[in-house]
Amino acid sequence: MRDMLANAWIIAKREFAAYFATPLAAVFLTLFVALTGAMAFYIGGFFERGQAELGSFFAYHPWLYLFLVPAVAMRLWAEERKSGTIELLMTLPISPVEAVLGKFLAAWAFVGLALVLTFPIWITVNYLGDPDNGVIFTSYLGSFLMAGAFLAIGSFISALTKNQVIAFILSATVCFFFVLSGLEMVQNTMRAWMPEFVVTAIGSMSFLSHYEQITQGVVSLHSIVFFLSLITFALFANVIAIDQKKAA
Amino acid sequence: MTVLVEANALKKTFGPITAVKGISLEVKKGEVLGFLGPNGAGKSTTMKMLSGFLEPDSGSARICGHVVQDEPKLAKASLGYLPEGAPAYGEMTPRSFLTFIGEIRGFDSDEIKRRISAASSKAGLDHVLEQRIETLSKGYKRRVGIAQAILHDPPVLILDEPTDGLDPNQKFHVRKLIADMAADKAIIISTHILEEVEAVCSRAIVIAKGEVVADGTAEDLMKRLDYHGAVVIKVANDKSEAVKAALSGLKGITKVEVLGKDNGMTRLRAMPKNGATIATDVAAALAAKSLAVDELFVERGKLDDVFRQITVAAKDSTHA
Numbered sequence A: 001m002r003d004m005l006a007n008a009w010i011i012a013k014r015e016f017a018a019y020f021a022t023p024l025a026a027v028f029l030t031l032f033v034a035l036t037g038a039m040a041f042y043i044g045g046f047f048e049r050g051q052a053e054l055g056s057f058f059a060y061h062p063w064l065y066l067f068l069v070p071a072v073a074m075r076l077w078a079e080e081r082k083s084g085t086i087e088l089l090m091t092l093p094i095s096p097v098e099a100v101l102g103k104f105l106a107a108w109a110f111v112g113l114a115l116v117l118t119f120p121i122w123i124t125v126n127y128l129g130d131p132d133n134g135v136i137f138t139s140y141l142g143s144f145l146m147a148g149a150f151l152a153i154g155s156f157i158s159a160l161t162k163n164q165v166i167a168f169i170l171s172a173t174v175c176f177f178f179v180l181s182g183l184e185m186v187q188n189t190m191r192a193w194m195p196e197f198v199v200t201a202i203g204s205m206s207f208l209s210h211y212e213q214i215t216q217g218v219v220s221l222h223s224i225v226f227f228l229s230l231i232t233f234a235l236f237a238n239v240i241a242i243d244q245k246k247a248a
Numbered sequence B: 001m002t003v004l005v006e007a008n009a010l011k012k013t014f015g016p017i018t019a020v021k022g023i024s025l026e027v028k029k030g031e032v033l034g035f036l037g038p039n040g041a042g043k044s045t046t047m048k049m050l051s052g053f054l055e056p057d058s059g060s061a062r063i064c065g066h067v068v069q070d071e072p073k074l075a076k077a078s079l080g081y082l083p084e085g086a087p088a089y090g091e092m093t094p095r096s097f098l099t100f101i102g103e104i105r106g107f108d109s110d111e112i113k114r115r116i117s118a119a120s121s122k123a124g125l126d127h128v129l130e131q132r133i134e135t136l137s138k139g140y141k142r143r144v145g146i147a148q149a150i151l152h153d154p155p156v157l158i159l160d161e162p163t164d165g166l167d168p169n170q171k172f173h174v175r176k177l178i179a180d181m182a183a184d185k186a187i188i189i190s191t192h193i194l195e196e197v198e199a200v201c202s203r204a205i206v207i208a209k210g211e212v213v214a215d216g217t218a219e220d221l222m223k224r225l226d227y228h229g230a231v232v233i234k235v236a237n238d239k240s241e242a243v244k245a246a247l248s249g250l251k252g253i254t255k256v257e258v259l260g261k262d263n264g265m266t267r268l269r270a271m272p273k274n275g276a277t278i279a280t281d282v283a284a285a286l287a288a289k290s291l292a293v294d295e296l297f298v299e300r301g302k303l304d305d306v307f308r309q310i311t312v313a314a315k316d317s318t319h320a
Helices: A002-021 A024-043 A061-073 A075-083 A085-089 A096-116 A119-128 A133-158 A164-180 A184-191 A196-204 A207-215 A221-245 B043-050 B072-077 B094-104 B109-123 B138-150 B168-184 B194-200 B218-222 B237-248 B279-288 B303-319
Strands: B003-014 B017-028 B032-036 B058-063 B079-082 B156-160 B186-190 B203-208 B211-216 B231-236 B253-262 B265-272 B295-298
Touching (some): A002 A096, A024 A061, A024 A096, A061 A096, A061 A133, A061 A164, A061 A207, A075 A085, A075 A096, A075 A133, A075 A164, A075 A221, A096 A133, A096 A221, A119 A133, A133 A164, A133 A207, A133 A221, A184 A196, A207 A221, B003 B156, B003 B186, B017 B043, B017 B058, B017 B186, B017 B211, B032 B043, B032 B168, B043 B058, B043 B156, B043 B186, B058 B072, B072 B079, B079 B138, B094 B109, B109 B138, B138 B156, B138 B168, B168 B194, B194 B303, B203 B218, B211 B218, B211 B303, B218 B303, B231 B237, B231 B279, B237 B253, B237 B265, B237 B279, B279 B295
Parallel strands (some): B032 B186, B079 B156, B156 B186
Antiparallel strands (some): B003 B017, B003 B058, B203 B211, B231 B295, B253 B265
């Protein structure tokens, strides 16, 4: 176990640094901070609400993640396969689990950094009023967990192809479905041709409903377990994909 | 001598294509095995199975006694592997890349520094350690791959085309490096440069269509040529008939053929019977008749010809 974490850590360090070797890191971090801010102020009506809370800020995270997170995840494995470095990586004395875990943790930490960089809005709201910082903290936690779920799915899909563009589009599509599946409109459409228990099952997988619960300050164990088990499952699928498809 | 690499009936198919049909081999400590074959013969696939990158459909591979499929970490720890094309992370510098490899190999930071300086001076990387790998020339990228493979001084080295894309000086350097390390390691190199086999390999295996078609030293392989050990003689045109007559009578010679004529000289070739050594007899027969010759040498043969003979034959037999 110690061995496993040590190796995953070494891989995560390398992978995290790799984001900063290209302009990707700067572009992503800038866009993320700018867009989360812009959406909170212009679409969410941060000032018009006249309330000292960050609901309008967090409400748009799922939609931003929809295209920003697949952009972080798409290179994780597709690039290794395209450049052939996967052969180098997988012939080093590490297990596929360590490699998958290390890469995922690096990407998750990167998105975490982007979230941390939005701190000015937290300072602003504290300056303007007296918000419930507990809710803000759990909202950040919920947003981070949801980003992890997006990333794990993106990492798995990235392992299925050599082509980063395909990885991006597929991940965005799959994540789009996970976000939408809880909406009443989508549920009604499914109800027309699916048995009720399937509709309920799909609805319970919705990122949106789990995320909204957390951002409303209801930290239900149920939602946290949902995101963590989705991450675990996607990474498990990722390990299998690497094992099966590394040479193709 | 201890056997460090062992392959037992390795087999691999990709969909309808059988890439490797059952390859067995052994490499002992101190041996440098040359792995030869035309493109698409299954060289790289075999090496990928030995290194644990690909799972064989059947058969098994052992590195230092560890079955690669069952104890992958132990096997990979004893192995230095240069994949085909020497892939490396382009955005890293050789130093940061080698540091990463050293950390994975479990060395502490002082040890890593020491090993990087040793491996980079062996591979000739000293001047480019701080440049991004993607900006390096093909030759230097290859050397980064070699430095990565020898960083932990492994008992087994598997190098897929280590000299591909290098200039003649760099090739010489890499061959020397391999020869220097050979004594206490088992090394496999794949190549289609046949001079390399004579330069560094103690043994060669030729594979074609996923099967081993020849296994032996360069000398053994050349014995397969019908003109191996033949004696070539250069004489003036007017004496060529006399020489032919003098040699035809010798036992141990099947026939004497004319290879060509130029500048008033004829080149004759006496073919030996069943690989007999005929040079002494030929010289004695010519001396007895006082026939002066300009040139006389024993043909060893060209590995290229052996290669063609073996691999083309394999192709024909599978088509038959």
